[in-house]
Structures are given as structure tokens and as C-alpha cells.
Amino acid sequence: MPDPAILKSVETQSNGYPVPTSGPAFASFVSEHQQNLLHSRPTELQINLGKLCNLACHHCHVDAGPKRTEIMVWEVMEKILNWADNSAIERVDLTGGAPELNPHFRQFCEAWLDRGVTITSRCNITVLYEQGQEDLADWYAENKIRLVCSLPCYTEDNVDAQRGKGTFDKSIAGLQKLNSLSYGYNPDLILDLVYNPGGAFLPPEQSGLEADYRRMLEDNFGIQFTSLLALANLPVNRFAHALQRDGELDDYQHLLVSNFNPHTVEALMCRHLINLDWEGRVFDCDFNQMLDIPFAGGDSKFLWDLKVDTIEGQPIATARHCFGCTAGAGSSCGGALE
Template sequence: MNRFSETLTAHSLALRRSKTEVLQVNVGKLCNLTCMHCHVNAGPKRKEIMTRGTVDRVIDWFARTEIPTIDLTGGAPEMIPDFRYFIERVKTLRPSRRVIDRCNLTILLEPGYEGLAQFLARHKVEIIASMPCYTAENVNAQRGQGVFDSSIKALRVLNSLGYGSDLPLHLVYNPVGAFLPGPQAELEADYKRELKKHFGIIFNNLYTITNLPIARFASYLRHNNKLEEYMQLLIDNFNPATVFGLMCRNTISVGWTGEVFDCDFNQMLNMNWRNGSGPLHLWDLDPAAVENREILTGNHCFGCTAGAGSSCAGALV
């Protein structure tokens, strides 16, 4: 039963796509971390990564459109062999476009990735970095031992390259458990105060993102007998004011094989766009045919509409 769809109807709301502002490309599930809250089930043993051929087809399609932003995510997007090639080619074809790297910070310090931070700065890539708390205890609980210290080191490197001042550096907060994020503005003020005071770190904005009950986080909830309770929390906190700003309205999500989805969460649930009997690939999509398309929903969508709402750019209201 799609209770989310019923809830929209009860509030006289329809969820359709608006003008596309972002092409979000999930380049694969390979990651150097195995985070508790991960909706991708990403990890160091995953083999799913975007090939050079698919990278080229995605970039060629993007370059033909007027979409202003391309947003690279994963996994750890930096771990695919063609990550630097991807950014260089986009910047060559469309130098004025905004390029985002969703970075877990620790990858910048891994052997074999020397010079990556400098590469990102040189190409003026915007960084949106995972940082679920400003204390070691909470970060390590969600992301693994030692991750907090590595994240702080990476943030200092980024600051030294102009990130947080001349170049955009945003942090992402995910709750460390089965609860909703607190007010984004208050959390941002706390982060800025504590990170500056204790580590001398600066950044631009904090984005709060609700954990969605799918993949590894759903397994965590199930293991702790909290899945039904958490789903009910999301349902009880449905906020109709968030619907207009949902990222699925202005973002096209692309998987590592080139298949198209309404969002990265739908992607992990294999809720792809269809072309006749098979999945629709980005290079077969007419950009002009996207606007006003009905969005595929499921009960996981309550995660983005609970409380102040949630998106890849933080709270919605």
C-alpha cells in the first residue's frame, strides 16, 4: 500500500516534476567506509561503478542541456577510476556549470588519493561533505572508529586550499539514530561555533538530512526492533508545506548504469523510469519531456516530508 500517495491525495497535493535544475549522478556503490545510516549499502567490497563509456554518455547528454548543476554522489564518487576525467571533461565542455562532489572527507587522506583535494580546488568543485556531528563519539558511532579524526584532518586541508572562504564547502548532518534532525539553523550555529573553537575549521552551510528507512539503515532499525516505530514517526510528522520543495521535483537521478530515477532513494529501491518494457537510460531521455512528469513515490517518501523536510540541500521549510 502506498500510504504516501494517499496522504498527498488527502491534502489535495500532486507531486509532479518542475524545471530540472540538477543532474545527480550516482557513479557507484564503492566506498572506503561502511556507514550505519547508508541508504546505498555502499562499502569497500562493492563492484558497481560507472564505466568510461557511461561517463561519456552522461556528460554528452548533460552538455546538450541547460541544466546548471551536476552533482556527483556514490558510494565515494572519488573512488571510480574516471572521477577526475569526469570533472575535467565537464569543466572543459561547460566551464560555467556548477559541479558538486559529495565527499565523505576521509577519502581525501587515503593512499592513492594524494592531490585529490588540490584537484578539486583547482577545478573549483563545490564540496558537500558528510559530518554527522562535531563530536568524535557520535561520528565514530555512525561511520566507524577513527573517522572523526580523519574528517577533521581533511577539513583542515580543504580550509588551507580556500574551501569555506573562497570555495564552497558545506557539511551534512544525519541523525545518529532513529529520530528527526533538529532545527537546521540552530545546528549550523552549533557546528560553526564548535568546529571553529576546537579545531579552527570554517565552512559555509550545514545541511540536515533525515535518514530514510531503506537499505542499511532499515536493517539497523529492524535489528533494533525500531522500524515500525521510526516509520510511524515519519508519518506522524508529515508536513504538507515541504512537498513543493522536494528535490525529486527539480533533480534527475542517474545510476551507475545510466538508468534514470526521480531521486537517489528511488534508485536504491529500483524504482526506475521505464521506456516501454525496459528501463529508460539518460541518453534516451528528451530533456523537454521531463517537466510535469508524475513522480514515483513510496512510503519511504515520508522521510523527505517529515518535520522541516529533507533534501540533498538540507531542510525545506
């Protein structure tokens, strides 16, 4: 069983955003449902290349935007690659911000490809139209990088309300461009879309929503994609702030807790991956990184101080935001868990 002393409940956040403080603690709730939350041997690194982004979405749990200056430097990337050479890492998941805006993004990707590691890039689509990124779509296709692209709705109003005016049109044009390069058609060119709710409610059932997306995007824009991933919003950073501003933080937390699904615990992403921030510091997942909750699988602060053999069986640090991963069908960077 996890050491209860390590399973923390975070009540405050240093960047001034609220965190949920009402309702049961996640760790005790998981134990009451006869579940354990422990690391397996990591096969995946989820790497945040920085907080710089061309957008500043309302729901962004990273608090990313065009004025953020935190960005991973090449020396940190080299240390990560060196560590991975002795760690049997099979997959990397590159995120940000907009990971492509890191000046070393392509060099970093090519180093992983040379090692036979599969890459997922979390692309906001609109970055394809940023200055200096004119050849990005072609480069992605040449290197067969799996793309996971946010498109929180198939209607203009909802997307622009969440991500900023004009985002929907650019996203549609970007998806059409990716389709023209066989993304979404060719099985080697995976184009997954991401849905997240536009407010304080849970995602609808993923397969039904995927069918709606397929019909609407095909009929209206001729767009094809591989799969839809339906993600819940976790009460972290900007979304937590919006909930508190609207007096909905406690109600949303209650919604998450009352929809706790013990069958999702086994598949939580924090079990099999480790997450890195732009400085190479280790966390149990991207949400914990944003809340600055230290990695519970060891005392190491940086990846290169961590021995991969010591991670399996270690506890995972949790807090009340974790109920966002276990509500309903569950939620992870790979979509619903059930």
C-alpha cells in the same frame, strides 16, 4: 493529478533489506493535503558514480563499501555528457560510494567544467587520505568544486559509532586541510557539512544546529565551513535494516508520517533533478534508485533514451520511505526544505 497506477507502494526489496509497510501510502497522503508531486523540467543531474567507498557507514542508504564493484565506466560517462549537451543541464551532483574512487572521476569533472556546468561532489573527507588521492584537496580547490561533506556530529564518539573507528580524527584533519586551501572562507570554495541523526529520530532545527557546529568546530579545531545541511535518515537499506533489527521500523515510520509537513512538498528534490545509477539508468531520486523503483516520468530505462522535453509535468514514483523527505522541516540533498 498523478496517475495513481504509477504511484507505487513498495512492500519488498530485492536485496533483502526491509521497507516500511505500515501506515498510509505517501501518494494518497500528499493528495489529501491538496498537493501534487510532478516533475519540472530538469536542470540538474544527480549521478551515482558507483558503490565503491573506503567507508561502510551504518546509516548508508547506498549500501556502499570497500568491496563493492559496481562502478561507472567512461563509455557511460560519455553518453551522459552527450545527452546533457542537448538538455540545458546547469548542475551535476556527483555521489557514490566515494565518487573520487571512480578512476574517471577527475576526467568526468573536467568535461562538465568545460561545458560551464556547476559541480557538487559529495565527499566523505576521509577519502583525501586514500592512496592515490594525496593531491585531491588541491585539485578540488583549483577547480572550485563545491564540496558537501558528511560530518554527522561534532563529537568523536558519535561520528566513529556511525562511520567507523578513526573516522572523526581523519575528518577533522581533512577539514583543516580544506580550510588551509581557503575552502569554507572563499565564497568560490564552498564547504558544506552534512548532519544526519545517529538513530531513529528527526534532525533538530537546522539553523540552531548550524550555530552549535560552528561554535564547537571553531573552538575545538579552528574549523570554518559554509553551511550545515541537516538531513533525515530515510528508512532505506542499512538504516531500515537497523530499525527492523531493533524493533523500531514501524515506530520510525509513524514518527515520519505524524510529522508530515505539506509545505515541504513543493521543494522536494525529485521535482527538479533526475538521478542516474552507475549504468546510466534513470530514477526519480537516489533513494528510489536504491529501492529500484523505476523512473515514473517515462518508460525509458537509460538517460540516453529519454527526451528532456517529455519530463515536465510527469508524475514521480513514490513509496512510504518518501515520508522521510517531508517530515518536520523536510529533507533533501540540499538540507532542510523549510
